[in-house]
Amino acid sequence: LESKGQSPYNTRLFKTGEQSYTVKVASAESKTEPVQNFAGSKFCVEYGDHGPLMQRIVDNLQKAAEHAASDTQKFMLLEYCKSFSTGSIEAHKEGSRHWIRDVGPAVESYIGFIESYRDPSGLRGEWEGFVSCVNKEVSAKFQVLVDSAPELLQLMPWSSDFEKATFQRPDFTSLEVLAFGSSGVPAGINIPNYDDIRQNEGFKNVSLGNVLQASYGGSASDKPVTFVSDQDQELFKTLKGPAFEVQVGVHELLGHGSGRLYHKNSQETKAFVEKKIASPWAEGKILDGPFYDEGSTWDSAFGKIASPYEECRAECCGIYLCLEKQVLEVFGHSDVVEGQVHDIVYTNWLLMVRAGLTGLEFYTPETGAWRQAHMNARYVILRVLLEAGQGLVKLEVNEANDDVTIQLDRSLIPTVGKTAIGEFLNKLQIFKSLGDVANGSKMFGDYSKVPEEMANLRRIVMARKEPRKLLVQPHMSRNDETKQCSIVEFEESPEGMIASFVSRFPAVDNDLWALYEAEADAMKNQ
DSSP states (O other), X not given: OGGGXXXXXXXXXXXXXXXXEEEEEEOSSOEEOOOEEETTEEEEEEEEETHHHHHHHHHHHHHHHTTOSSHHHHHHHHHHHHHHXXXXXXXXXXXXXXXXXXXXXXXXXXXXXXXXXXXXXXXXXXXXEEEEEEEHHHHHHHHHHHHHHHHHHTTSSSOGGGSOSSOOOOEEEEEEEEEXXXXXXXXXXXXXXXXXXXHHTOOEEEEEHHHHHHHHSOOOOOSOOTTBOGGGHHHHHHHHHHHHHHHHHHIIIIITTOOOOOBTTOHHXXXXXXXXXXXXXXXXXXXXXXXXXTTOOHHHHHGGGHHHHHHHHHHHHHHHHTTSHHHHHHTTOOOOOTTSOOHHHHHHHHHHHHHHHHGGGGEETTTTEESXXXXXXXXXXXXXXXXXXXXSEEEEEOTTSSOEEEEEOGGGIIIIIHHHHHHHHHHHHHHHHHTOHHHHHHHHHHHHOOOHHHHHHHHHHHHTOOOOOOOOOOEEEEETTTTEEEEEOOOSSHHHHHHHHHHHSOSOOHHHHHXXXXXXXXHHTO
């Protein structure tokens, strides 16, 4: 696909013979391109994958365009229609350009093949779409963070050579989600994911306020939080929501929004080479590449580790910069005392350590693979903090070998902790900037390993595993006769989730059933 200048975001690959493959492209319109030979195999590219469903999306987006609040929104929706009709990712990129120009809308939405977390190759996007209302009061707080971003980026551990020359000021809003269609609902998003747009034109950050509240809001439960010490229980339950709000804000804006990429033969890269920048960790070595190939992206170069690696970089930015007084003040925590670690900082670091430990749920010992990018990222950070030593983080297993307690030394966070994360984060960024897949992959892969002592902790984590929290979404509908909209909320229970799906989807969907039948044999053979 890359050789013919086509993005894999909206594709699926089917093996149809010993050395023959069919690439299916999601689009309402159907067509088949001539068979092409590549690397000793035959490839056929077919458009029209999920055609009936894509046509429904196009029809409804065309209706939405008639009611757009501005020409920017209208052009955005029409470019999406073109993309979903023809399968053109370029059209979706053009729609995304209009989207980032649509600053401060009352209703925010985005749709398409977006995140590549679930693709084993880390290249194909999962379909998602959301509609939300902007929380203007909280958004004003995030805008202060945006205003401070150029100054805060100077506090990152890497030099200015690895940062964009000009920070692309994004629209950063807090959203109350009305509907989010995907396999999971994130707490924050930094999009679009197209490198060339993010680097040169800008992006948007959104924090999903009601998702944060549902997932991380303060708990009045008497049930202890697993793996948290008795002395930290009350503080953790009280502040995990506010602490995670700080983490998400920095993670999305200054994490995903930071750093630059160097491509071969570009003027920026030539200037970089001429400066003969010394490696921060290898004495006598000059950083001279290898750099990204022309036309390649972060995802295509780093492949399946791109997502967990990038999430790790952004998470490190969050715990690194939350130590800064001005960051805490943006989020309303003005009671910072010089020389003391604020409760929000301590809770945020404790959250990260616990997330790294519980992330072991998503590791598969049989294959040595991680099944979730964020959990892989947080586990890697835990390994870095354990490696720092000096008593910063201890995981104490009880005599019965059936429980583990996290001991985090608050006093060492701004010294030992910050140094360890800063040095690691610097390497993450430099390897990413230079397109150094070999060294970046090795470093990240080594920290991702689960040695014997961590495997024992995984056994305890799995034994104490709690049910995954489910988010029950409301259903908004419009009465065509009265032209009135109504929203129905459902009980916070498995029964409520089922009722939510029944309300939203028909009992029988003939188009969906036909798509299933057409591929049933192929799926059975997997």
